[in-house]
Amino acid sequence: MIAFLRLVRFPAVFTILADCAMGFLFTCRNPGEKEWIAFALICAASVCLYWFGMAANDVVDAERDSQHPVRCFRPIPSGQISAARAKRIALTLLLIGTVIGSGLAWYFSTSLTAAALACLISSIILYDYAFKARWFAPLIMGLCRAFNILFAMSVFYNPETVGGSAMAWVLAAYCVYITGVTWFSRYENADEENGWETEEESESDERKAPKAPWSPVAWLSALVIGLGVLALMPLADAIPSNIQYPIFAQDPIRWRMLIGVLSLMVGFRALQTLLLNNPRAIGPIVGYCLMTLIVLDAVVVCLVQNPTVSICIVGLLIPAIVLNRITYIT
Numbered sequence: 001m002i003a004f005l006r007l008v009r010f011p012a013v014f015t016i017l018a019d020c021a022m023g024f025l026f027t028c029r030n031p032g033e034k035e036w037i038a039f040a041l042i043c044a045a046s047v048c049l050y051w052f053g054m055a056a057n058d059v060v061d062a063e064r065d066s067q068h069p070v071r072c073f074r075p076i077p078s079g080q081i082s083a084a085r086a087k088r089i090a091l092t093l094l095l096i097g098t099v100i101g102s103g104l105a106w107y108f109s110t111s112l113t114a115a116a117l118a119c120l121i122s123s124i125i126l127y128d129y130a131f132k133a134r135w136f137a138p139l140i141m142g143l144c145r146a147f148n149i150l151f152a153m154s155v156f157y158n159p160e161t162v163g164g165s166a167m168a169w170v171l172a173a174y175c176v177y178i179t180g181v182t183w184f185s186r187y188e189n190a191d192e193e194n195g196w197e198t199e200e201e202s203e204s205d206e207r208k209a210p211k212a213p214w215s216p217v218a219w220l221s222a223l224v225i226g227l228g229v230l231a232l233m234p235l236a237d238a239i240p241s242n243i244q245y246p247i248f249a250q251d252p253i254r255w256r257m258l259i260g261v262l263s264l265m266v267g268f269r270a271l272q273t274l275l276l277n278n279p280r281a282i283g284p285i286v287g288y289c290l291m292t293l294i295v296l297d298a299v300v301v302c303l304v305q306n307p308t309v310s311i312c313i314v315g316l317l318i319p320a321i322v323l324n325r326i327t328y329i330t
Helices: 002-007 010-027 033-066 083-107 111-131 137-154 164-185 215-232 253-276 279-304 308-314 317-324
Strands: none
Touching: 002 010, 002 033, 002 083, 010 033, 010 137, 010 164, 010 279, 010 308, 010 317, 033 083, 033 111, 033 137, 083 111, 111 137, 137 164, 164 215, 164 279, 215 253, 215 279, 253 279, 279 308, 279 317
């Protein structure tokens, strides 16, 4: 059981649930029984597809991980789960997630849901099997998260309630933020003697460690910019004041201050790691940035719903933190 939890990075699943809750509540104002059932199915499909991506990631990297001093303890190279079994798990999760997601798109007759589901599955497969070693791979991971949120938003999307521009701002913010986090995480296994040099795969499938002194600054900027996009959203009238919760509609500075505090928290921790110039410090900070997503989701919900709803989302931090003590999140 523990091996499976490690294979799918179980603590991170609560960030997916938080994303689904945010996307669902962003477009569904007064959910009833039917809407909550649909929300449960959205969560089930999203979790299955996320777990598929995590399992497929380890299947693809199994041989390389077996030769790595740290990653050799992952479930497949350590022999806790065979590569064949991990493949079966990944394919089963992909099938379940696709069936549930397709069922939602069919039942609610929404082409946007079908398109978001197709883009989500495609981006996961492209990341794991085609472009993981490329320089633009973090952007694809950012798109994975954005398409998952779009999938949650799309089922009850009503252009008369929430405009497409509002959704675009949220999706762009999350895409940039996760791109920065993923870019950041690629240095977790860098060569400590060479500081921020990281191993990448070349066209000839040979290892190389290019110097990239600007990369840490770039991913740190991506983290802050992603949050900054959210801070500017009400200012750009992407969210009309009539659908904002009154405390933000009456005093927009409160929203920007809230996002500003989150930006400082994330930026300070990431900058601290950058100054340490120690790859071993990256893993915990990546986990911290992922956990911050739960708080960020709760904050975004506050903009359009009663803030008390956000308490349930923030509550997802508790199992995520507890389980992170048992198995890793990255």
